Amino acid sequence: MVRVSTSTREAAVYRPRRIRWVAVPGAAAVVILFTVLSFGLHGRTGDGMGQFARGDQGAMIGLGVLAALGILMFIRPRVQADPDHVQIRNVFGSFDLPWTAVRAVRFDRNSAWATLELHDDETVPLHALQAADKDYAVEGVRKLRALHSAASA
Incomplete structure (x- = not known):
């Protein structure tokens, strides 16, 4: 969905x-x-x-x-983002972060999934955006980056 x-x-x-x-x-x-x-x-x-x-x-x-x-x-992960915040549900654990706490949305080469880099030098994995999903994951990262940029502006 x-x-x-x-x-x-x-x-x-x-x-x-x-x-x-x-x-x-x-x-x-x-x-x-x-x-x-x-x-x-x-x-x-x-x-x-x-x-x-x-x-x-x-x-x-x-x-x-x-x-x-x-x-x-392993099918539990979900990322739900809007212009104000991002909700992450991973295999274990959940996070609800405002975009102001996020420094960058990363999807490094050879990484199994995308991550959020926070301003306090922490990272939060996004198990819902996995490298195995290829274009779908790239599309998701681009959308999250757009939402992050809009919130930062």
Whole structure:
């Protein structure tokens, strides 16, 4: 979902694209794999000292669901920017920054994602604008730079 225009008065929302093609099917495959493996948990354990129960099968499926949720965290990132501020939601952590706190929007060569360079020499990664998304990420960085320039003027 992207709203981009040449006007710097409109908000822009960016989310990673290519990672969704991997994460969603990967999460589904993990749940299916753990479910199939859970059906193999029956009878005696390998050393013969214990016995698998239905709870063990349920726990195996539950572990698959938890692993899938962990994989789906990689589709969580989002950057939402308007003329006044930028909201960043990364895999872990969120930031809401006014443009006045931002020195530059960077997307260095060989960098996995764009970053915001702040006036206090800190950097904030923008996981939503990933190098794997190529032109989409470049378009997003250009829009963020335009919003930053408009706010600085």
